[in-house]
Structure formats: structure tokens, C-alpha cells
Amino acid sequence: MYQFKQLVVPDFLNKKAPPNYIAGLGRGASGFTTRSDIGPAREGPDNAALEKAKAAAEGKGPRGDNDDDDERFQDPDNETGLFNAAPYEADDEEADRIYEEVDAKMDERRRARREAREKEELEKYRKERPKIQQQFADLKRGLAIVSEDEWASIPEVGDLVRKGKRQKKLADRYSAVPDSVLLGAASQLQLTNSLDEKQQALGGFATPAPTADGTMTDFVQFGQARDKVLGLKLDQISDSVAGQSTVDPKGYLTDLNSIVVKSDAEISDIKKARTLLKSVITTNPKHAPGWIAAARLEEVAGKQGAARETIAKGCEECPTSEDVWLESARLNTVENAKVILTQAIRHVxxxxxxxxxxxxxxxxxxxxxxxxxxxxxxxxxxxxxxxxxxxxxxxxxxxxxxxxxxxxxxxxxxxxxxxxxxxxxxxxxxxxxxxxxxxxPTSHDVWIAGAKLEEANGNDSMADTIIARGVDTLQKKGSTLNRDQWILEAEKAEKEGYVVTCQAIIRKTIAMGVEEEDRKSTWMEDAESCIAHGSAATARAIYAYALKEFPQKKSIWRRAAFLEKSHGTRASLEEILQRAVRYCPQAEILWLMGAKEKWLAGDIAAAKGILEAAFAANSNSEQIWLAAIKLEVETQEYERARILLASAREKANTQRVWMKSAQLERQLNEPDAALALLNDAIKRFPEFAKLWMMKGQIECNDKHDIAAARDTYARALKQNSKCTPLWLLASRLEEAAGAQIKARATLEKARIMNPKTPELWCEAVRVETRSGNTPMAKALMAKALQECPSSGLIWSEAILMEARPHRKARSADALKKCDNDPLVVITVARLFWAERKIDKARSWFARAVKTNPDLGDSWAWQLKFEMMHGNGTEVDEIVARCKAAEPAHGERWQAVRKDLKYVGLDIDGVLRLVASQLPTTI
The missing domain is CATH 1.25.40.10 (Tetratricopeptide repeat domain)
Structure with missing residues (x-):
């Protein structure tokens, strides 16, 4: 009995075919779709694609051989195979764009590492395989010492290629001697008693001339040969077009000297420009700029004759254009230009x-x-x-x-x-x-000229009247001249020397168009602008008008007084100060300026009279009291000064009055009286640090009582812990007493109480330097630069601590950190001075003085430098400018000014004394 097994049907047969699937494609089948299915018909794969797919199925293609370079890595823009005919849609384009952005981003992320790797690989490659230029670099540098004679003695290198073969061939080669040579040699010694046919034809005028060796030269043949050779050369270089040559045979030899060799690019540009300009002048011959451009192009190309011809045609085509005639005159000689301009005048x-x-x-x-x-x-x-x-x-x-x-x-x-x-x-x-x-009627220049005319003839009042009438007339006529323009006219008149006209213009126009509440500020700005322009008379007129409108404003009086002090005379300054104190009797600075000017002029009595009047107006003014006391001290009227100080302590009773009282007693060598005054003053003003400092200095220097001075400084620091000079004095006291540890501890405590204070850090470094502890000084300097990176004091000290070879680099760092700091600039100038670079040192010293004129040490360094390397004129100029600046600060400057031995020394004496104490080495 037969048993039949049930046939198992594969599951994929019941499923839907995948997209783009073609049944039997491996056996050569070809599928298709119709519009009823998905739309328009799609083209199937070609034969090459089918063969490639069949080979891949049999294992013979890239996939079968397990090759990494398969179709997955094809270029989307150039696909092959099954999908080569697929449409490139918007989503494909978007995907490609996204992938490109991702690739660019990844490439940007790896670029730094890639460039570093490539640079390293290139350096490694260059080391392993250097260029021939690098291999012979040392030899090329050695050629610098070769002399001209050695260069001349170097033999010329000939063509050594196949030298032996060539010599061998030349040795084997021979030629028979022509019969003409033999006949000529035979006839050299013969005498000729008749003319040949050629000579007879020429009539005997072309007789050959004998040469040194006896041979006869035929000059006619030479001339014929030269003409023939020249003709051949002309034919070779000629550019024949339709049988006509463009070469000028007559001017060929002379034109060779005027040829300018141009590059191919220039020749090409000239040809293009010539073509364009030819088109311009052909299409529009009445366009004058086209003819001018064409002529200038020929001029640039070196064809002066062509340029003249072109511009001559332009003159014919555009006879009413003055530019064409001028261009033609420029391109021609002077005589021809005169003729051309004569013709131009007939037309234009x-x-x-x-x-x-x-x-x-x-x-x-x-x-x-x-x-x-x-x-x-x-x-x-x-x-x-x-x-x-x-x-x-x-x-x-x-x-x-x-x-x-x-x-x-x-x-x-x-x-x-x-x-x-x-x-x-x-x-x-x-x-x-x-x-x-x-x-x-609307010209302001005529009215101003009329005023200048009257002023030049001494009619000042008439000049003022003319300006006033002119301004009113111009305003009625609708003139558009504003206030700023009138001020410029006033400055112009001042520069021409017409001061009365300048002042008249200001008086009439300065208030033009200014709001009521803005008058003072606007006029002050105008005056400052005029001073900046160097117009002192204009600024003086503005101040005069402002003072007329605001006579009670002491700020205007002060500005006017400073203007007279800088640009006026002593008489004008005294006059304006006298007027100022009449209108502003409470302005202390005006009284003091007047008294100082009288004192500088040597009129002590007048100065005292001004101060007495100032006392009457300001009975409790500290500044006036101190000025009167200073005047008595400078004139050595010490008893009167003591009486004034006693009155001032009762009436003014300020801390500075008490300090000046103690200072006078110390100056008169009365330390006990000074201490008594200081003790009383400290009770009244315990927070005034200068009183404590004076007491400590008297106890230390005059009384030599170190313990009392230490106690004074300790009590003072409790009251004034933020006072840097007190900490410095306390530290120096301990250092002078030999207690280096206490000095360091005091400075360390001071730095804790007052962080980022350059003076304390600099003193700590100097303490270690004076004690010989260089490593500790360098460590402290490093910390100081971190705490105070922009301090000129710290950086200047750091530069001086470096060894000589490293100072220049250190100074460069200092200038970057704190540019234009006068202490750093002075240190840099000293470095140039040490290197004997005099001009650079002089410019840097001048820069330091200009940066901060109030620093007396800068003036002293500049004076010392000029005393050693300058002349007397430069030294006197520095002293004069220092007096005008009146410096009051500086470490060395203040040390001399406050020394009791130099009391009463003027600025000139202090400057020279400080300069003499400065070191000459660095």
C-alpha cells in the first residue's frame, strides 16, 4: 500500500513580492509594469546589468569573491547595476545633502589633528629627503666671502656631453682644400698691371684697397652683402598681410633703441583695450573721452607717434572739446603744442x-x-x-x-x-x-575787510562799529553764516594780526543762537577749542564777554587767569586778578594767585598787602593763612610766622595749620617745642597720619629714641591702618635698628591690611635685596607681579633685578602690561642709555616727562642725561620746562624737598640736586 507524503508549499510563495522584484531575472527574464499598475512605464535593466547580475548570482562577481569594493560603495550620482535607471527624487537629494553636511562636520572636527599630522609627516619627510637647495645652503652662504678676483678666475663650464666622441669625430673628419684658396695663395706675390672686367665696368672708381697682409678688399661687395643681409632680416621679422609688410625698413635700426619689452599679459591687455577703444571711437566719433583714452593707451604702449595721430584725429572729430586739445598739446612738443593751442582757441x-x-x-x-x-x-x-x-x-x-x-x-x-x-x-x-x-550785500568778507582796514589805520572804534553794522545787515539780508563760522573768521583775523576785529566779531556773534541756560557751558567749550587751536586772543575775547554776562562766576575768572598766565603777560594777569577779587572776594585761589605773582615778581610788600586784603574777606580761610605763613617763612620772618601760626591755630584750627606749626619749630631746630605741638595736635586730630609721622621722625632722627619712635608708630597704625607711608616708616625703623625679622613681619602685616599696594611689595623686595637674600627677593617679586600686574613701580624694579641679557625682554613685558607708565619708560630709557643708544634714550626720557609732568624724578633723570650728552641750551630748556610744570611727586624728589637741610630751595636747585644724586650706572 502506497503512502504519499503531503507536499509542503514554501511559505514565501504566499507572501507579497518585495519592491522592484523581477521573477526569473537570473535566467534572463525581464519584468515590466504598466501605467495601470503604478503609473508611467519604467525602463528595465540593460544587457550589461543583466550579465553583471547573472555573474554575481554564480559567485563570479565582486560579492562572490568577497571583495570589499562592492556595489554598496557606488557613487549615488553615477550608479550602475539594477538601479542605474531609478529616478533621483527630492528625498534622495535631501539624504545626500545631509550626508555631505555630516561628512563636512566630521572633517572639520578632525582638521586640526589632520593638519598637525600632515605637518609632522612633511617635516619628517624633509629631514629624510632634504631639497637640493637646503643641502647647498651652507655652501651658498660661503660664497659671500668670495672676492671679485676669485669670481673672475673661475673657468667657464663648456659643453662636456660626448666631448670625447666629438673630438674623435672631428679628428677623423677632413676636407679637400678648394682650388680658389690655392689660386689665391699663388697670386699673393704677383703684381697686377691691368684692371679686370669688373673694375673696368665701374670706371676704375672701385679700386680694391690693399690690406695689411697684402690682400685686396672689394668694398662694393661688402656694401651689397650688407644690404642683402639686412633685407633678409627684414623679410624674416615682417608681418605680411596681403603682401604688405608692417615693418618700417628705414626706421628699423633706430627704433630698436626705443623698444620697451613687455610681458605677454601686458601685450594681451593692450590689444584688448585697443580693440575696445577702437570700437568706441568708431561707433561714436564725437565722444571726446574715447579719443583721449585711445591716445593714452598708445602712449602707455610706447607708441608716441600713434598717440599723437590718434589725438589729432580726435581734435578733428571733437573740435569743441577743450580736454582733447589739452591732451594733444601735452603729447606734442612745446612748439607743436603752441600751434595746436592756437587752433584750439579758434574753435573754443x-x-x-x-x-x-x-x-x-x-x-x-x-x-x-x-x-x-x-x-x-x-x-x-x-x-x-x-x-x-x-x-x-x-x-x-x-x-x-x-x-x-x-x-x-x-x-x-x-x-x-x-x-x-x-x-x-x-x-x-x-x-x-x-x-x-x-x-x-550778502558777503561777510567785505565787512570784515572794512573793519581790518580801519584797524590797520588805528580806528579801532570804527572797526567795532563796522562789524556790528555788518552782522545786523547780513542777518537782515538772510545770510546763512552761523556762530561757529563767525568764530572761525575771528580766529582767522587773529592769525592775520587784526586782534581788534577778532574781538569785535566775538562780542557781536558769540551769543548768536545760544540758549539762555546753555550760555556758560557753550562759551567755555568755545574758549577751550580756541585755546587748542592756538587762538589766545579769541579765547580771551570769549572769556571777557562771559565775565561781562556772569561777573560772579569764579570758575570763569579762574579760567581767564590761567589763560593769561599761559599766554599773556604778567601785567595782564595781575590786572585780571585784581578785577576778579573785586567781583569774587570769597574765591581764595584768586587771592593766592595774585599774591604769588607779586611774590614771584619780587614785590613782597604787595604780596603781603594782597594777603591782608584776603584776610579781611576770608578771615577763617586755611589756604590764605598758610600762604601768609609760607610768605613769612620764605622771607625768613620766623617770628612773624610764629605769631601768624598762633593766630591761625585759634581762628582756623585745622590739622594742616597744626602740622605747619610743628614743621616750623622743627625747622628752627626746636624738637621739644615741635613734639609739644604734635602731642596737642594728635589729641585733636588722631586720624591725621602726617602728625604721627612727624612725631616718629623727630623721635628717631632728632631725639634718637628708637623705643619712643616704635611706640609712636605702633599707636599711629592702630589709628591709621590704611596709611602706606606709616607702614614704610615703621619697617625702615626696624631695619635701621638691625631687626630684619621685625621689618619683614611689619611689611607682611601691612600687605595683609592693605592688599595690592605696590609700595609695600616693592619695599619688601628691597629689604631682601639690601640684606643679600636674592632668592627670597625674586620670590617676592614674582608674587608682587601677580598681586599688582599693572604697577609701573613693581615692573621697573623687576627690570632692574634681571641680569643684563634679560632686561630687554623684561622691559617689553612691562610695556605691554603698563604702557605709558613713567617709571617703566624711565627704566627703558636708562637701558638705552647703558647701551649707548643716545638718540633712543633721549626720546624715551622726553616721553616719560610728557606722560606725567608732575613726577619730579623724570625731570631729574632727563636733566642728568642731557648734562652728560647734551649741551647747555638743552639743559636750560629742561630746567625752564620743569619750573613751568612745578612737579611735586617722585620718590627721590620728595626725599629732597622734605629734607630740612634743603628748606627754601627753589625748583631749579631741587632739580639739580636730585639729578646729582642719581646713579650713573644701571
């Missing part, structure tokens, strides 16, 4: 440029005058021609006559009216100015 007689050019071509003054006067006949309304004609006249009377005619022809030319007025007498000038006003 109204051109001022052509007449001016024609005048410039004339070398004789008479010819110039003749041309200008002829031009004025054609163009009588040209201001430029009239001015040129007047400037050519040497006789003032002839110039006046010309100007009289000029103002008749051009009545609106203000400058011609003014020039005529300057040549006339005072009475006639008035008439001319009045006529100019009538012809030019």
Missing part, C-alpha cells in the same frame, strides 16, 4: 583752461602777459585769468589799473574788490569797500 575761444595752458607754455614774461590780455578780451568774466594777469604785474600801479577794470567786468568777485582795496590809499580803499558792499 571761451576755454579758460586752454588760455591758461597757452600762457604756461610761454617762457618770456612778456609773452605770458600778451597771452593773458588776449584771453581777457575773449573771456572778460574769468576771475582766474584776472588774478593771473594781476600777479604778473610788477608795478603796483599797473596792477591797480587791471583790478579796476576787473571789478567793472566782474562786480561779484569779492576777492578782486579786496585786492583793489589793498592797493588803494585809505580814503580810496573806503570808497572801494563801499562799492563792494553795494555789489555784494
Amino acid at each position: 575761444p571761451q576755454s579758460v583752461k586752454i588760455w591758461t595752458k597757452a600762457c604756461d607754455l610761454e617762457t618770456d614774461p612778456k609773452g605770458k602777459k600778451r597771452v593773458l590780455r588776449r584771453a581777457l578780451e575773449f573771456i572778460p568774466n574769468s576771475v582766474k585769468l584776472w588774478k593771473s594777469a594781476v600777479s604778473m604785474e610788477e608795478d603796483p600801479e599797473d596792477a591797480r589799473i587791471l583790478l579796476s577794470r576787473a571789478v567793472e567786468c566782474i562786480p561779484l568777485a569779492v576777492e578782486l574788490w579786496l585786492a583793489l582795496a589793498r592797493l588803494e590809499t585809505h580814503a580810496n580803499a573806503r570808497v572801494v569797500i563801499n562799492k563792494a558792499k553795494a555789489q555784494n
Whole structure:
């Protein structure tokens, strides 16, 4: 009995076929779809794709051979195989764009490492395989020491290729001697008694000349051969077009010297430009700029003749264009240019440029005058021609006559009216100015010129009247001149020397268009601007008008006084100060400035009188009391100074009055009286650090009581822990007493109480340096630079601590960190000085002084430098500028100024003394 197994049907037969599946594709079948299925028909795979798919199925293709370079890594834009005909849709484009962005991002992330790796590989490759240039670099540098004779003795290198073979071949080669040579040698010693046929044909005039060796030379043959060779060369280089050569045989040899060798790019550009410009002048021959451009192109190309021909054609086509005629005159010689301009004048007689050019071509003054006067006949309304004609006249009377005619022809030319007025007498000038006003009612220059005329003749009041009337008239006529422009006119008048006119303009126009509440600030800004421009008289007039409007403003009086001190005279300064104290009796600084000027002038009695008047107006003013006391001390009236100080302690009772009292007693060598005053003052003003410092110094230096001084400083620091000079004095006291540890501890405590204080860090470094502890000093300097990175004091000390080879680099770092700090600049100048770079050192010292004129040490360093490397004039100039600056600060400067041994020393003496104490080495 037969048993049949149930046939198992594969499960995939019941499933839907995958997309793009084609049944029997491996056996060569071809599937298709219709529009009723999915739309438009799709093209099937070609034969090559079918063969490739069949090979892959049999294991012979890239997949069967397990090759990594399979179809998965095909270029999407150039696919092959089954999907080469698939449409490239928008989603495919979006996917490709995203993949490209990802690839670019990944490449950007790895670029730094890749570039570093490539650079390292390149360096390694260069080390292993250096260029020939690098291999011979040392030899090339050695050629620098080769002399000219050695260069000349180097033999020339010939062609050594196949040298032996060539010599061998030349040795084996031979030629038979021609019969002509043999006949010539045989006939050398023979005498000829008859002419040959050629000589007879020429009539005997071409007789050969004998040479040194006896041979005869035929010059006719030489000439014929030369002509033949020249003709061959001309034929070779000629550019024949339709049988016509473009080479000039006659000018060929001479033109060789004028050839300018140009690159291929320049020649190509010139050809292109020539073609374009030819098109321009052909399509529009009346376009003058095209002819000018074409001529200039030929000029650049080195073809001067072509340029002249081109511009000549341009003159024919555009006879009314003055630019074409001027260009033609420029391209030609002087004589030809005169002829060209003559023709131009016939076509364009109204051109001022052509007449001016024609005048410039004339070398004789008479010819110039003749041309200008002829031009004025054609163009009588040209201001430029009239001015040129007047400037050519040497006789003032002839110039006046010309100007009289000029103002008749051009009545609106203000400058011609003014020039005529300057040549006339005072009475006639008035008439001319009045006529100019009538012809030019809106011109401010005429009114200002009238005022200047009156001022020049001494009529100051009339000048003021003319300016006032002129401003009113111009405003009625609708003039657009504003206040700033009037101020500029005033400055211009001042620079020309007409101060009265300048002041009149300011008085009449300074309030023009200014709001009521902005007057003071606006006028002060105007005055400062005028001072910056160097117009002191204009600024003085502005201040005068402001003081007239605001007589009670002491700030304006102070500014005016400073202006007179800087740009005026002593008399003008005293006059304005006297007026100032009448209007502002409470302004202490004005009284003090007046007293100081009298004192500097040597009038002590007048100075005391001013201070007495100041006392009457300001009975409790500390500054006036101190000024009176200083005046008595400077004049060595010590008893009067003591009486004044006693009165001041009762009436003013300020800390500075008490300090000056103790200072006077110490100056008079009365330490006990000074200590008594200081003890009383400390009770009244315990937070005034200078009282404690004076007491400690008296106890230490005068009394030599170290314990008392230490106790004073300790009590003072409790009251004034933020006072840096107190900490410095306390530390120096311990150092002088030999207690280095206490000095360090004091400075460390001070740095804790006052962080980021450069003076304390610098003192700590100096303490270690003085004790010989260099490593500790360098460690402290490093910390100081971290705490105070922009301190010039710290950086200057750091530069000096470095070894000499490292100071320049250290100074560069200092300038970057704290640029324009005067202490750093001085240190850099000292470095240049040590290197004997005098000019650089001088410029850096000047820079330091300019940066901070109040620093006395800068002036002292500059003076010492000029005393050693300058002359007496430079030294005197430095001293004068230092007096004007009146410096008050500086470590060495203050040490000398506050020393009791130098009390009463003026700025000149202090400057020279400080300069003498400065070291000469660094």
C-alpha cells in the first residue's frame, strides 16, 4: 500500500513580492509594469546589468569573491547595476545633502589633528629627503666671502656631453682644400698691371684697397652683402598681410633703441583695450573721452607717434572739446603744442583752461602777459585769468589799473574788490569797500575787510562799529553764516594780526543762537577749542564777554587767569586778578594767585598787602593763612610766622595749620617745642597720619629714641591702618635698628591690611635685596607681579633685578602690561642709555616727562642725561620746562624737598640736586 507524503508549499510563495522584484531575472527574464499598475512605464535593466547580475548570482562577481569594493560603495550620482535607471527624487537629494553636511562636520572636527599630522609627516619627510637647495645652503652662504678676483678666475663650464666622441669625430673628419684658396695663395706675390672686367665696368672708381697682409678688399661687395643681409632680416621679422609688410625698413635700426619689452599679459591687455577703444571711437566719433583714452593707451604702449595721430584725429572729430586739445598739446612738443593751442582757441575761444595752458607754455614774461590780455578780451568774466594777469604785474600801479577794470567786468568777485582795496590809499580803499558792499550785500568778507582796514589805520572804534553794522545787515539780508563760522573768521583775523576785529566779531556773534541756560557751558567749550587751536586772543575775547554776562562766576575768572598766565603777560594777569577779587572776594585761589605773582615778581610788600586784603574777606580761610605763613617763612620772618601760626591755630584750627606749626619749630631746630605741638595736635586730630609721622621722625632722627619712635608708630597704625607711608616708616625703623625679622613681619602685616599696594611689595623686595637674600627677593617679586600686574613701580624694579641679557625682554613685558607708565619708560630709557643708544634714550626720557609732568624724578633723570650728552641750551630748556610744570611727586624728589637741610630751595636747585644724586650706572 502506497503512502504519499503531503507536499509542503514554501511559505514565501504566499507572501507579497518585495519592491522592484523581477521573477526569473537570473535566467534572463525581464519584468515590466504598466501605467495601470503604478503609473508611467519604467525602463528595465540593460544587457550589461543583466550579465553583471547573472555573474554575481554564480559567485563570479565582486560579492562572490568577497571583495570589499562592492556595489554598496557606488557613487549615488553615477550608479550602475539594477538601479542605474531609478529616478533621483527630492528625498534622495535631501539624504545626500545631509550626508555631505555630516561628512563636512566630521572633517572639520578632525582638521586640526589632520593638519598637525600632515605637518609632522612633511617635516619628517624633509629631514629624510632634504631639497637640493637646503643641502647647498651652507655652501651658498660661503660664497659671500668670495672676492671679485676669485669670481673672475673661475673657468667657464663648456659643453662636456660626448666631448670625447666629438673630438674623435672631428679628428677623423677632413676636407679637400678648394682650388680658389690655392689660386689665391699663388697670386699673393704677383703684381697686377691691368684692371679686370669688373673694375673696368665701374670706371676704375672701385679700386680694391690693399690690406695689411697684402690682400685686396672689394668694398662694393661688402656694401651689397650688407644690404642683402639686412633685407633678409627684414623679410624674416615682417608681418605680411596681403603682401604688405608692417615693418618700417628705414626706421628699423633706430627704433630698436626705443623698444620697451613687455610681458605677454601686458601685450594681451593692450590689444584688448585697443580693440575696445577702437570700437568706441568708431561707433561714436564725437565722444571726446574715447579719443583721449585711445591716445593714452598708445602712449602707455610706447607708441608716441600713434598717440599723437590718434589725438589729432580726435581734435578733428571733437573740435569743441577743450580736454582733447589739452591732451594733444601735452603729447606734442612745446612748439607743436603752441600751434595746436592756437587752433584750439579758434574753435573754443571761451576755454579758460586752454588760455591758461597757452600762457604756461610761454617762457618770456612778456609773452605770458600778451597771452593773458588776449584771453581777457575773449573771456572778460574769468576771475582766474584776472588774478593771473594781476600777479604778473610788477608795478603796483599797473596792477591797480587791471583790478579796476576787473571789478567793472566782474562786480561779484569779492576777492578782486579786496585786492583793489589793498592797493588803494585809505580814503580810496573806503570808497572801494563801499562799492563792494553795494555789489555784494550778502558777503561777510567785505565787512570784515572794512573793519581790518580801519584797524590797520588805528580806528579801532570804527572797526567795532563796522562789524556790528555788518552782522545786523547780513542777518537782515538772510545770510546763512552761523556762530561757529563767525568764530572761525575771528580766529582767522587773529592769525592775520587784526586782534581788534577778532574781538569785535566775538562780542557781536558769540551769543548768536545760544540758549539762555546753555550760555556758560557753550562759551567755555568755545574758549577751550580756541585755546587748542592756538587762538589766545579769541579765547580771551570769549572769556571777557562771559565775565561781562556772569561777573560772579569764579570758575570763569579762574579760567581767564590761567589763560593769561599761559599766554599773556604778567601785567595782564595781575590786572585780571585784581578785577576778579573785586567781583569774587570769597574765591581764595584768586587771592593766592595774585599774591604769588607779586611774590614771584619780587614785590613782597604787595604780596603781603594782597594777603591782608584776603584776610579781611576770608578771615577763617586755611589756604590764605598758610600762604601768609609760607610768605613769612620764605622771607625768613620766623617770628612773624610764629605769631601768624598762633593766630591761625585759634581762628582756623585745622590739622594742616597744626602740622605747619610743628614743621616750623622743627625747622628752627626746636624738637621739644615741635613734639609739644604734635602731642596737642594728635589729641585733636588722631586720624591725621602726617602728625604721627612727624612725631616718629623727630623721635628717631632728632631725639634718637628708637623705643619712643616704635611706640609712636605702633599707636599711629592702630589709628591709621590704611596709611602706606606709616607702614614704610615703621619697617625702615626696624631695619635701621638691625631687626630684619621685625621689618619683614611689619611689611607682611601691612600687605595683609592693605592688599595690592605696590609700595609695600616693592619695599619688601628691597629689604631682601639690601640684606643679600636674592632668592627670597625674586620670590617676592614674582608674587608682587601677580598681586599688582599693572604697577609701573613693581615692573621697573623687576627690570632692574634681571641680569643684563634679560632686561630687554623684561622691559617689553612691562610695556605691554603698563604702557605709558613713567617709571617703566624711565627704566627703558636708562637701558638705552647703558647701551649707548643716545638718540633712543633721549626720546624715551622726553616721553616719560610728557606722560606725567608732575613726577619730579623724570625731570631729574632727563636733566642728568642731557648734562652728560647734551649741551647747555638743552639743559636750560629742561630746567625752564620743569619750573613751568612745578612737579611735586617722585620718590627721590620728595626725599629732597622734605629734607630740612634743603628748606627754601627753589625748583631749579631741587632739580639739580636730585639729578646729582642719581646713579650713573644701571
